[in-house]
Amino acid sequence: MNEKKKDLVTCPECGFTFSKTYSRIVSCKGCPQSVGHCALIKCPKCGQEFYS
Numbered sequence: 337m338n339e340k341k342k343d344l345v346t347c348p349e350c351g352f353t354f355s356k357t358y359s360r361i362v363s364c365k366g367c368p369q370s371v372g373h374c375a376l377i378k379c380p381k382c383g384q385e386f387y388s
Contacts, residue, residue, distance in 0.1 A: 345377055349384035356388065 346353045356377055363378035364370035376385045 345388050347379035347382060347384055348386055350373055350379060352380040352381040366367055 343355045343357055344353055345359075346354055359377055359380055360370060363380045364374070364378070367374075369376075375387055377388050378385045
């Protein structure tokens with residue numbers, strides 16, 4: 337359970353709380369940086385990119 341909480345982030349723009357893993361799968365699909373070690377997280381709801 338604690339591992340799941342570590343994966344959760346909240347978007348500073350819209351306040352949506354989501355999993356980093358979900359964001360990487362859904363929001364970063366097609367981005368060449370998603371294969372590497374990108375430090376940004378993209379909100380699947382509003383598209384805002386931010387550092388965790």
